[in-house]
Amino acid sequence: MLDPDRLLAGLNEAQRQAVTTVDGPVLVLAGPGSGKTRVLTHRVAYIVGVVGVPAWHLMAVTFTNKAAKEMKERLGQLIGPAALDQLTIGTFHAICARLLRREAQALPFDDRFVIFDTDDQVKAVKQALADLNLDEKTYRPQSVLGAISTAKNELIRAEDYQAANYWHEVAGRVYRRYQAILRANNALDFDDLLLETALLLKEDEALAARYRARYGFLMVDEFQDTNTAQYAMLRSLAAAELADAPHNLCAVGDEDQSIYRWRGADYRNIMRLRKDFPGIRVILLEQNYRSSQTILDAARSVIDVNAHRTKKSLWSELGEGDKITVFEAYDEQEEAAYVVREIERRVGAGARYGDCAVMYRTNAQSRVLEDAFVRARIPYQLVGGTRFYERREVRDVLAYLRFVHNPRDEIALGRIINVPPRAIGPKALSALAARAKVAGLSAWEALCDLAAGSTPDALLPPAAQLDSRGRTALVRFQQLMEEAIVGRDLLPVDQLLDQVLDLSGYARWLKDGTEEGEERWENVQELRGLALEYHHLPPQEGLTAMLEGAALTADTDTLATGVADRVTLLTLHAAKGLEYPVVFMPGLEERVLPHSRSIDDPEALAEERRLFYVGITRAMRKLYLVHTFRRTLYGSSELADPSRFLKDLPAASLEQRSKSLGQVAGSRSAAGRSTTTTWAPSRPVSSTGRPSTSAPPAAGSAPQTRHGAGGPRPAAPALAAQFRGGDRVRHSHFGAGVVVSSLVKDGDEEVTVAFVGGAGVKKLMQRFAKLEKV
DNA sequence: AACTAGCATTTTTTT
DNA sequence: AATGCTAGTT
Numbered sequence: 001m002l003d004p005d006r007l008l009a010g011l012n013e014a015q016r017q018a019v020t021t022v023d024g025p026v027l028v029l030a031g032p033g034s035g036k037t038r039v040l041t042h043r044v045a046y047i048v049g050v051v052g053v054p055a056w057h058l059m060a061v062t063f064t065n066k067a068a069k070e071m072k073e074r075l076g077q078l079i080g081p082a083a084l085d086q087l088t089i090g091t092f093h094a095i096c097a098r099l100l101r102r103e104a105q106a107l108p109f110d111d112r113f114v115i116f117d118t119d120d121q122v123k124a125v126k127q128a129l130a131d132l133n134l135d136e137k138t139y140r141p142q143s144v145l146g147a148i149s150t151a152k153n154e155l156i157r158a159e160d161y162q163a164a165n166y167w168h169e170v171a172g173r174v175y176r177r178y179q180a181i182l183r184a185n186n187a188l189d190f191d192d193l194l195l196e197t198a199l200l201l202k203e204d205e206a207l208a209a210r211y212r213a214r215y216g217f218l219m220v221d222e223f224q225d226t227n228t229a230q231y232a233m234l235r236s237l238a239a240a241e242l243a244d245a246p247h248n249l250c251a252v253g254d255e256d257q258s259i260y261r262w263r264g265a266d267y268r269n270i271m272r273l274r275k276d277f278p279g280i281r282v283i284l285l286e287q288n289y290r291s292s293q294t295i296l297d298a299a300r301s302v303i304d305v306n307a308h309r310t311k312k313s314l315w316s317e318l319g320e321g322d323k324i325t326v327f328e329a330y331d332e333q334e335e336a337a338y339v340v341r342e343i344e345r346r347v348g349a350g351a352r353y354g355d356c357a358v359m360y361r362t363n364a365q366s367r368v369l370e371d372a373f374v375r376a377r378i379p380y381q382l383v384g385g386t387r388f389y390e391r392r393e394v395r396d397v398l399a400y401l402r403f404v405h406n407p408r409d410e411i412a413l414g415r416i417i418n419v420p421p422r423a424i425g426p427k428a429l430s431a432l433a434a435r436a437k438v439a440g441l442s443a444w445e446a447l448c449d450l451a452a453g454s455t456p457d458a459l460l461p462p463a464a465q466l467d468s469r470g471r472t473a474l475v476r477f478q479q480l481m482e483e484a485i486v487g488r489d490l491l492p493v494d495q496l497l498d499q500v501l502d503l504s505g506y507a508r509w510l511k512d513g514t515e516e517g518e519e520r521w522e523n524v525q526e527l528r529g530l531a532l533e534y535h536h537l538p539p540q541e542g543l544t545a546m547l548e549g550a551a552l553t554a555d556t557d558t559l560a561t562g563v564a565d566r567v568t569l570l571t572l573h574a575a576k577g578l579e580y581p582v583v584f585m586p587g588l589e590e591r592v593l594p595h596s597r598s599i600d601d602p603e604a605l606a607e608e609r610r611l612f613y614v615g616i617t618r619a620m621r622k623l624y625l626v627h628t629f630r631r632t633l634y635g636s637s638e639l640a641d642p643s644r645f646l647k648d649l650p651a652a653s654l655e656q657r658s659k660s661l662g663q664v665a666g667s668r669s670a671a672g673r674s675t676t677t678t679w680a681p682s683r684p685v686s687s688t689g690r691p692s693t694s695a696p697p698a699a700g701s702a703p704q705t706r707h708g709a710g711g712p713r714p715a716a717p718a719l720a721a722q723f724r725g726g727d728r729v730r731h732s733h734f735g736a737g738v739v740v741s742s743l744v745k746d747g748d749e750e751v752t753v754a755f756v757g758g759a760g761v762k763k764l765m766q767r768f769a770k771l772e773k774v
Numbered sequence: 775a776a777c778t779a780g781c782a783t784t785t786t787t788t789t
Numbered sequence: 790a791a792t793g794c795t796a797g798t799t
Contacts, residue, residue: 063789093789117789142784190789262787362786364790384788418775425775469775552789573787595786611787634785635790 002049002079007042011035018250018283019043022051022217025238025277027270028252031314032299032617033290033579036252040219041071043250044087045078047217055079055086059237060219062091063260065553067221067577088215092230093190093552096197100188103200103207109186112406112544115551116182116189119395120411121145124185128177139170147171148178152191153227153264155198184442186408194229201236208236216248223253223273227264231272240276247277255310256303257614259573261607288314290579290620292321298623298653299616305648306606323655324623326646331630331637332365332586336372338626339584343378343567346582346622353379357568357580359615361593365586366569373567383570389550393510393520394527398550400500401493404484405543407444420509423473432474434464447478480504493542494531572611575618583619585612588627589640596633612645625649 008016018028018039030036044060047053062068068090076084088095097115104111116124125141125148147168151161158176163169182188188196201208218238220226226234239245251273258267274280288296296314304311329335343356358369363384373380388394396419399412407413418424436446438460449455450471457465466474480503487499501507501524510521530549534542568580572593587593593612598604616623631640 065789091789115789193789259787260789263789364785367790421776423775427775571787597786607787632790 001052002045004046004050007045007050007078011038011042012287014283014285014287015039015042017281018252018285019046021281021283022047022248023246025247025273025280026250027223027273027280027282028250028285029270029282029310029312030252030254030285031288031312032254032257032614033288033316034285034314035287035289036221036254036285037067037070037074037577039285040221040250040252041074041078044075044219048079048083048087053217055083056088057215058217058219059088059095059215060090060221061095061234062089062221063225064577065091065094067091068094071221091552092233093193094548096193096233097188097548097552099197099211100193100200106204106207107196107200108183109188112186114185114187114402114406114409114412114547115193116185116187116411117389117551119390120187121189123411123414124178124181124187125174127181128174131177132173134170134174139167139174144171144174148175149191150264151175152189152195153229155195155229155232157195157199184408185410186406187411191229194227194233198229198232198236201233211237212239212245216246218249220249220251220253222257223251224255224258224267224270225253225260225265226269227266228269229264231266231269235276238277247279249277256306256312256610257576259576259607259611259614261603284310284312286312286314288316289318291316291617292318292621294321294323294653295616295619295621295623298324298649299613301650302609302616302645302648303613306609322622324625324649324653325655325657326625326649327627327657328642329626329628331628332368332632333372335586335626335628336369339369339586339624340372340376340378342584342624343582344376351582352565353567354565355581356584357570357575357578357582357618358584358586359570359572359575359618360585360587361572361595361611362587363571365592369569369586373569378567379565380567380569381564383568383574388523388526389553391520391523393523396506397497397501397524397527398547400484400504400506401497401543402547403481404488404496404500405547407481407485408442410443413443416504417477420505422477423469424477428466428470428474431464431466431470435460438464444481447474448482451475451478451482488543489539491539492537493534493539493546494528496539496543497528497531572615576614579618579620581620582622582624583615584624584626585615586626587631588612588625588643588646589631590643591633591640592631593643593645609645612643 008019011019012035015035015038018026019042022043028036028039030039040060044058047058048055060068060071062071072084072089075087075089090098100107101111101113104113122141122145125145126136129136129139129141129144148171151158156162158172158179161168161172161175163172182192201211215237218234220234234249234251238247238249240247251270253267253270255267255270258265261267274282291299293316296316300314303309327338329338339358343353346356347353360366360369366382370380370382389398396416399415402409402412403416417429432443432446432450435441435450435455436443439446439449439455441449450466451474484496484500484503487496491499507521507524510524511517531546534546534549536542537545570578572585585593591599594605594608598608625646627642627646628640630637632638
C-alpha cells in the first residue's frame with residue numbers, strides 16, 4: 001500500500017483531481033508541459049497502491065513505444081516491478097496484436113500471422129493491381145493504399161466499401177483483392193490490427209464482456225490522436241453503451257497537439273467522448289512546468305489562430321525568460337552554420353550539447369545540418385531518418401526469418417527467392433505462380449511439389465512448364481529453405497538467423513569486400529544483436545516475438561535520452577512529448593512549414609500550425625526560429641518566403657537577429673555569404689519609391705548592376721527605384737565601398753546588385769566578377 | 775538471367 | 790537529390 005499523501009505531494013490541485021477521480025470517466029485536457037505523464041503514472045499508482053485494485057485490472061494505452069517505455073520506467077519506481085509486470089501497458093498496435101493472437105481461433109487468420117509494414121503493403125497492392133489487370137499509373141499504389149487505409153481507420157471492411165466515384169469503385173475492387181492477398185499470406189497490416197480488434201469487440205458481445213471484466217480501468221495517452229477504430233475499441237472496452245457499467249476510462253489529451261490527422265487521427269474524438277460519456281469529468285491542466293512565459297505567450301498567440309478548440313491559458317512560474325530569436329539565413333548551408341555557431345556559443349557559455357535540439361519538418365532537412373555538425377565536430381544524435389528496419393539488408397534478413405516462420409508469406413518469399421541471385425528470374429517465377437494456381441497451392445507448396453517431382457510437367461499448361469535450368473534453381477532454393485525451416489523449431493532466434501544467413505548464402509553475398517557491403521553487414525550484425533534479446537525464449541516464441549518487435553518498432557523509440565552529451569536532431573513529429581532547454585527550428589518557410597502538401601487544405605494547414613505549436617512548446621528556456629532566403633527543395637533552389645506562422649508571433653517576444661541593411665556583415669567565405677535583412681516597412685521611403693538617404697544602396701554611390709539570370713542591366717536610377725520598403729535585401733561587404741546585395745522583387749526573382757563607391761573601384765569590381773563566377 | 779543506363783517520378787509526418 | 794522503374798545490353 002502506498003501512502004496517499006506522499007503520492008499526491010507535489011501535485012497541483014488539477015493534477016490531484018485527475019489522479020484521484022477514479023470512479024467514472026475522466027477527460028484530462030493537458031497543455032504542453034503540464035505534467036501529463038506524471039498524472040497518468042500517479043493515477044495508475046493511486047488505483048493500484050491506494051484504492052487497492054489488482055494491477056492486472058488496468059490497461060494503459062499509448063501511441064508510441066517510447067511513451068509506453070517511459071511510463072513503465074516511471075511506474076516501476078512508484079509501484080515496484082511485481083505490480084508493473086501485471087499491468088497491461090503498450091501501444092494500441094501492440095496491445096491489439098496480442099489480443100488478436102489470443103483470440104485468433106475466432107478470426108479468419110491464425111495466431112502466427114505476420115504484420116505487413118508499409119513496404120509489404122505496397123507490394124501486396126501491386127500484386128492486387130496486377131491480378132486485376134489495372135494500370136499502376138492510373139491507380140497509383142500509394143493512393144490506393146491511402147484509400148484502403150482511410151477506410152480501415154473508419155472501420156469500413158472491403159466488402160462494405162462504398163464508392164463515391166469510378167476511381168473509388170476501382171479502389172474498392174483493389175481493396176477486396178488486397179484483403180484476399182493478406183488472408184492468403186496470413187498477414188495483417190497496421191490498420192488491420194486496430195480494425196479487427198475494434199470490430200471483434202463490437203461484434204462479439206461475450207468476448208467484449210470478458211475483456212471488460214478483465215480491464216476495469218483504462219488509461220489512454222494522447223487521446224487526440226485516436227482514429228475511429230481506436231476510439232471504437234476504447235468505447236467497447238469502457239462500455240459506453242451500458243448505463244450501469246463503471247466507465248473507468250481516463251483519457252488524456254490536447255487537441256492543440258493533434259498532429260496525426262494524415263493517418264486517420266481525429267481530435268474531434270474528444271468531443272465524441274464528451275457526448276458518449278455524458279457524466280465525464282473534464283479536468284484542465286493549465287500550469288506549465290517547462291517553459292518561460294515568453295515561450296508560452298508565443299505558443300499561445302500562434303495556436304489561438306486555430307478555430308474550434310477549447311482555449312487554454314497556459315501559465316508558468318518560471319518567469320519571463322529570454323526573447324525568441326528569429327534569424328534569416330541565406331540558404332540551408334548558412335542556416336546550418338548559424339545553428340552550429342549558436343550552439344558553440346552557448347556551449348562556450350556553459351550549456352551542454354545535450355541541452356540543445358534541432359527540430360525540423362521533414363527528415364530531408366537533416367542532411368545539411370548533419371554535414372555542418374560533422375564539420376564542426378559537434379556531437380549529435382539523429383532520431384529517425386533512414387530507419388533501421390527499412391534498410392534493405394535488414395528487410396532481406398527479416399524476410400528470410402518471416403518466411404521461415406510463416407511459409408505462406410509470399411511477400412517475404414518474393415523478396416528473398418532471388419536474393420542473393422540464384423538464377424530465378426521472371427520466367428521461373430511466373431511458371432511457379434502458374435503451377436500454384438493450377439494446383440490450388442500456395443507458392444511454397446508448389447515449390448515443395450516441384451521438389452518432390454510428383455507432378456509431371458507434361459500434364460501442365462505451357463505457362464507452368466519449366467526448363468531444366470529454372471527447375472534446378474527452384475528446387476535448390478526449396479531445399480535450402482526446407483532445411484532452414486527445420487531449424488525454426490530447434491534453434492533460438494539468433495542461431496536461426498546465423499543458420500539462415502549461412503544456408504542462403506546471403507552473408508557471403510553481402511560481404512563482397514566493398515565498403516558498402518561492410519556497412520550493410522554491420523547492420524545485419526546489429527539485427528543479430530537484437531535477436532540475441534530473444535535468445536532465452538523457446539524457439540517458436542522467440543521468433544514470433546522478434547518479428548513482432550521488428551514490425552511494431554520505430555526508430556524513434558531508440559532515442560537515448562541523457563545517455564551522452566549530444567545535440568538531438570529530430571522531426572517535429574518525433575519531438576512530441578520531449579523537452580529541451582534550447583530548441584532550434586530551422587526551415588520556417590512557406591512550403592516547408594507549412595509543408596507544400598498542406599498549403600491548400602485548411603484542415604491540413606491547421607495541423608501544420610499545431611506542429612509549429614508543438615515545436616515552440618518543446619523549448620524550456622531559449623527558442624531559435626530560423627528561415628532562409630533561398631532554399632533548395634526537391635532538387636531546385638528557389639527563393640523562400642518566411643512561414644506565415646511567423647507573423648502570428650507577438651512582436652514583444654521576439655528578437656530579430658538579422659543584420660540591418662548598411663551594416664557590414666562578416667563575410668566568411670569567398671562566396672561572401674552572410675546575413676540577410678528585412679527592410680522594415682516603417683523605414684522612410686522617398687516618393688520615388690527609392691529609399692531615403694539612410695538606406696544603403698545609397699549615397700554617392702554609382703550602382704553597377706547585374707541581373708542574376710544574366711538579364712539586362714537596368715540603369716542606375718531605374719534599379720534604385722526597384723528598392724521599396726518591405727523588399728527583402730541580402731547583402732555582403734567585400735571591402736571598401738563595395739556592397740553586394742541580393743534583392744527580391746515580387747518574391748520570385750533574385751537580383752544581384754553591386755554598389756560601388758570610393759576608391760579602388762576597378763579592382764573591387766574584378767573581384768566581384770570573379771565571385772560571381774563561383 | 776544479370777547488369778546498366780537512362781528514364782521518370784517523387785518527395786511529410788509513423789504504428 | 791535521390792530513388793525506383795523500364796528497357797536495352799551483355
